[in-house]
Amino acid sequence: MSADLTIAAIYADLLGTYGDNGNAATLLHRARLHGLSADVISIQPGDPVPSQADIYLLGGGEDTAQTAACSALRADGNIRTAAERGAAILAICAGYQLFGEYFPDSTGTRSPGLGLLDIRTDRLAQRAVGELAAAPVPAADSTEPPLFSERFTGYENHAGGTVRGPSVQPLGRVLAGVGNGDGTEGSVSGHIIGSYLHGPCLVRNPEIADQLLRWAVDRELPALEEQAVSELRAERFRTVLGH
């Protein structure tokens, strides 16, 4: 029998700097806690991207690797198909930037992105490196409950500042660090979440992992707390924000 859901980890050799493969491990782990079976398929450059996976993960990467990954994804085409049918997607850092209209390449020149998120990224005056903490924001439609209720924690390391178009909500409001560069962090549009949170993101923010799983299985999942994770989050917020 096939698993309840399939997670595609995209190009870990290009977009996996700094532990982003921990995101796939965490999704698998949280899925099990929720009683769901899941398969992670690791897609390397040159392999076809599956069009029918339930969740797609992209991590951070270096400038040349980012450009190479973007070209490969454009040539393959299936990530666009997946995004357009509403698959859940988490894109971190370089992966986040390449979902937009353009991002800076290794020389700082604008390089065309996939255009699947209405965002634009240019070089920041100064590289953003350090702990990043953000607060959840209200839903765009104020009659809806917000997607997230817990604060976000992670580590950022990027040279890009990202501007969102009108259709894209921020993931959070920055409490410490830089994030998008305008006081907001990350982007949410449909079932695509983009973020500068490493850490890895889902390890330190299991609420985001659970949201991706909810989108994938299209039903409610209960909140599940793990003590080791709660202790880690509490220690990070205490150290970074003092509370």
Place this chain on the structure above:
Amino acid sequence: MASGKLPWRTRSALAAGRAASALSRATGRGEGMVIGGQVILRIAPEAIADLARNRVAALVSATNGKTSTTRLLASSLEQAGPVVSQPTGANLSTGIVVALSDADPTARAVLEVDELYLPQIMQQTAPQIILLGNLSRDQLDRMNEVAMIARRWRDMLAQHPDVHVVANADDPMIEFAAAEHAHVSWVAAGQAWASDSAVCAECGTLLRRDDADWSCPGCGRRRPPPNWSLLADPWRAVDPAGREYDLSQLGLPGRFNAANATMALAATAALGADPAVGLLRMQSVDSVSGRYGVFHVGALNIRLLLAKNPAGWTELLDIMPPAPTPVIITINSDYADGRDPSWLWDVPFEKLRGRTVVATGFRRRDLAVRLTQANIDHVVIDNPYAPDAPLPPGMRDLPQVDCAATYTAFQQLRTSGVPA
């Protein structure tokens, strides 16, 4: 003393630096290297160039293995007379200026250098040769990108066309740095961690790999034919004439130290010394600045292991005793450790399955989540050396426990422990 030939400013800087070091030691603030070096360089910014003049045999840089390779090469070169080197692996300008100022001024120097500082130290010291070992992700909060360091090294070599380079042919990032250079001894020293050189640093194409061999389908770059090679079963180095050097008697453990020794043998030959004599001297090195040394800390005897990044950890886990022997893992995130321990998720801790891991250090909670997901039995302990620490059963009875630690935790244990 060297002071006679040195400029006045450098001489007075050295005196001030020694006073600052002595004061720091006397007040119990540490070994005084950093503060002494800072004082010297503030008064005499040219002090490294003044002290280095014509006597630096080699600079050694790499993400992993700098300190061990430096020690192996220094031991080998002692066959031809005294050699100075950093005693503790202090590889920034401050540590280098102190190492050069403390020692016999006629001694040749073999210095390990931080990857980012290498171009600057190269400019200041004009070494005969440099060793470039490997590049992989490490302290990305400070280093930013692996490819960026390779580009800086390439630019550096373009400005020093005469220096002889001993370079690892198996690491495409190292090849990229040295590819255009005229004088290179290529060493097939292996690459245990290939994830940071998946794409060509020249053209961005995904590299083609076949065991150790690699090539770029985009621009045609390929692994250079090696002059020296590391071979396995048993570990041995092979020189350009086909002569073999048995590495199975090295005092330092693991594949990575056999690779470090092969680099050091190639460097020995490039400097005109005898590799066979050098190897005998290298065999007596069994602990490097506390690495692999056994220390008595609290009620435990620990074998101290240093690892800072996924490539280093991946190889270090292999030299730990087999399950179910418990081990201690200590993770900090100070500046010298790298501020972000996300790399814990790139380390194959699954190799530790079947034993209990003591998770400690300032980032023990990050490690605990990693171990939880990997299904590895563990205990999180703030201070495992306290008399009442809830250690795994039987751990206190072991004659020796492996303790792998990041840099600042390693240094703290090395200086607080008593050599056993």
